[in-house]
Amino acid sequence: MKVLLADDDDNFRMLLSEILQDEGFEVSAHENGQLAWEALQAEGADIAVLDVNMPEMGGFELLKLIRESNSLAGLPVLMMTVRSAVTDQVEGYDSGADDYLAKPFANEVLVARVRVLERRILGAA
Amino acid sequence: MEFAIVALGPMLLMFLAAGAIFVMQVTGFMQNSSFSRREQFSQNLIKQYVMEIALAQTQVFQRSQDLEILTSRLALSNQELGRLNDMKSKFLSMVVHDVRTPLASIRGFSELLMKKNVGEKEAQYLKNIVGSTDQLGHLIADLTDLAMIEAGKLKMEKTLFDFAYVARDILPAMTINAQKRGVEFVANPLPEGVMITGDRFRLSQVLMNLINNAIKFTPVGKRVEVTLRQEGNKACAYVKDSGIGIHRSETALIFEKFYQAKHQKDEKLRKQGWGLGLSIAGEIIRGHNGIIKATSPGLGKGSTFYFKIPFTS
Numbered sequence: 001m002k003v004l005l006a007d008d009d010d011n012f013r014m015l016l017s018e019i020l021q022d023e024g025f026e027v028s029a030h031e032n033g034q035l036a037w038e039a040l041q042a043e044g045a046d047i048a049v050l051d052v053n054m055p056e057m058g059g060f061e062l063l064k065l066i067r068e069s070n071s072l073a074g075l076p077v078l079m080m081t082v083r084s085a086v087t088d089q090v091e092g093y094d095s096g097a098d099d100y101l102a103k104p105f106a107n108e109v110l111v112a113r114v115r116v117l118e119r120r121i122l123g124a125a
Numbered sequence: 126m127e128f129a130i131v132a133l134g135p136m137l138l139m140f141l142a143a144g145a146i147f148v149m150q151v152t153g154f155m156q157n158s159s160f161s162r163r164e165q166f167s168q169n170l171i172k173q174y175v176m177e178i179a180l181a182q183t184q185v186f187q188r189s190q191d192l193e194i195l196t197s198r199l200a201l202s203n204q205e206l207g208r209l210n211d212m213k214s215k216f217l218s219m220v221v222h223d224v225r226t227p228l229a230s231i232r233g234f235s236e237l238l239m240k241k242n243v244g245e246k247e248a249q250y251l252k253n254i255v256g257s258t259d260q261l262g263h264l265i266a267d268l269t270d271l272a273m274i275e276a277g278k279l280k281m282e283k284t285l286f287d288f289a290y291v292a293r294d295i296l297p298a299m300t301i302n303a304q305k306r307g308v309e310f311v312a313n314p315l316p317e318g319v320m321i322t323g324d325r326f327r328l329s330q331v332l333m334n335l336i337n338n339a340i341k342f343t344p345v346g347k348r349v350e351v352t353l354r355q356e357g358n359k360a361c362a363y364v365k366d367s368g369i370g371i372h373r374s375e376t377a378l379i380f381e382k383f384y385q386a387k388h389q390k391d392e393k394l395r396k397q398g399w400g401l402g403l404s405i406a407g408e409i410i411r412g413h414n415g416i417i418k419a420t421s422p423g424l425g426k427g428s429t430f431y432f433k434i435p436f437t438s
Contacts (some may be wrong), residue, residue, distance in 0.1 A: 011230040018237055026408035053222075088165050104229035107236045 001118055004045035005029040007038035007080070008054040008060065012103075016049065019107050020114065033057025037065055039120050040072060049110075054079035060095050069094045076117035080105075142179040146172055152194040186379040210275075217272040221265050228265070232258040271277045272380070274408050281412045282324040288360040289315040291328045292353050299351075307345035313352045321360045322437050323413045331417070332362055335430045338402065339366035343427075356433065359415075363431040371421040371428050379394065379419060380407045 003025045007013040010031070017027045028045060030036040034056040040048070048066065050059035059079055066072045079097040098120075099113050206340040235254040243251065296312050303310035332351075339349040347367040354361055371379065378384050382404040410417040415434030421427065 009226050009230065012226060012233070015230055015233040015237065019233065019421075022240075082222050082229070103225050104232045104258060107233055 001047070001121075002026040002045045003026060003114065004036060004040055004048045006031070006033055006049070006054060006059065007051040009051075010030055014052075016110070018047075019110060023111050023114075025114070031102055032063035033059060039073075040066070044072075046121060047114060048075055048077045048113065050077060050079055051079065052079055063095055063097060076120060078113055078117060138182050139179045142175045146175065168230075170294075194305065204267050214276040215270055217268060217275070221269045221272060222315075224265055225262075229263055232262075257401075264401075267405060270405045270408075271401055279408060279412065281327060281409070283322055284325065285320055285322050286325045288319040288321050288353060289317065290325055291332055291362065292351065294325075294329050295333045295336070296351075299333065299340070302337065303340050303349060304410070306340055306343075308340050308343045308345070309348040311348060311350045313350065315353050316355055319355045319360050320436065321434065323434065324409070327409045328413070328434075331409050331432060332364070333407050334402045335362075335364040335432075338369065339364050339428075339430070342366065343368035358436050359433045360436065361427055361431060361433045365427065365429045367427040370424045370426045371419055372424055373421070376419045376421060379403055380417065 001024075003020050005013065005016055005020070005027055006029075007016065013029050013031065017029050020027050023057050028039055028043065030039055032054045033050070036048075036050070037057065038044070041046075050062055052059040059081070063077055063079065066075055066077065076098045078099045078100045078101060080103055082103045098117060101110060101113060162203040166215075228338045232255055235251045235258070239248055239251045264366075270279065292312065292315055300310050300312075303413060336349065343349055343366045348365075349367075350365045351363070354363075379400075380403045381400075383400040385400050407417050410432045413434040415432055417430070417432040419428055421429070
């Protein structure tokens with residue numbers, strides 16, 4: 001199971017990679033939406049975990065590209081942001097995200113949410 | 126244009142006054158001593174008055190000019206104040222944003238470390254780090270809300286939902302919190318079919334804040350009771366505790382930003398929290414056209430916090 005990860009904070013990106021790798025996921029980590037988008041198109045992924053605020057291309061923008069593309073439209077996407085306001089969460093869901101996490105969060109919560117998305121793929125397959 | 130009138134007015138008057146004086150003097154000279162002393166006296170008096178009026182007019186003109194300068198200065202400093210307030214809001218949201226990211230890393234890496242083979246002591250230290258980051262996280266969440274309130278960006282959803290969900294969503298977590306603190310937690314049966322229009326998540330946030338406060342300020346073994354019910358065309362929630370209570374003079378003040386109860390002798394209890402939760406709760410309830418209040422029979426005698434919101438807010 002391959003997770004595409006996009007977050008511009010080096011420490012946090014490393015942390016998330018470690019957490020997910022510890023759980024047996026293959027991780028492809030990128031520091032902005034543009035690089036993540038290029039990687040997605042080149043090698044694909046099963047699940048995407050995206051930060052909302054990133055330079056070059058933010059999470060919502062990337063999400064829009066994913067939803068509008070032919071081959072990747074159904075990719076499960078988990079959005080992460082430092083904003084916790086409910087309106088932002090609604091914005092997250094409205095824009096087509098499957099789930100939404102506000103930083104900081106417990107490692108287990110991230111893993112649990114990614115597992116839910118994983119089960120959805122396995123169930124659908 | 127107005128300025129020209131203001132400036133020309135007094136000048137015109139001064140010309141008039143000078144003209145009057147001239148005429149009076151000429152006639153005085155022509156008629157000479159045939160005038161009685163008394164008439165001479167009144168003429169002098171009129172002359173004096175006219176001069177005084179002209180002087181007063183120039184003074185009024187001077188004052189109104191001063192006033193204009195002051196007004197424009199005031200407008201400038203008002204502008205500056207508005208700009209500073211704007212900057213404060215921007216600063217706040219920037220800090221909140223930039224603190225959260227490293228905080229998330231600290232929390233996450235500590236948790237990650239805990240999973241590695243560390244000793245008992247080290248595990249405890251790491252637990253403390255995680256606990257502290259959570260505390261900071263809550264504070265920052267409150268500051269985010271505050272920043273949004275200040276910027277006028279705290280928006281309420283307006284959807285129709287079952288009022289019971291305001292409690293149902295959070296009661297399990299609250300029960301666990303109460304257990305951890307050794308406080309008895311009672312949730313009375315929730316009303317059924319009370320439909321309200323508003324922001325379900327925000328209202329849950331308010332109730333959670335009230336319950337958490339109640340648990341925090343209630344001694345071990347004492348009780349916190351939550352009641353949701355319909356009263357007329359209002360949906361009401363009550364959180365009753367048997368905690369430290371509130372001084373009568375402070376039941377309204379505690380809803381103010383950054384307010385810390387003064388009549389509370391227990392330093393440790395007093396210093397808990399930042400005085401933000403209730404002011405945010407007040408903001409949310411007001412956003413629903415409702416009221417939020419606290420009552421207490423007195424210090425040490427517990428308190429009841431409640432809010433009431435109309436069905437269609």
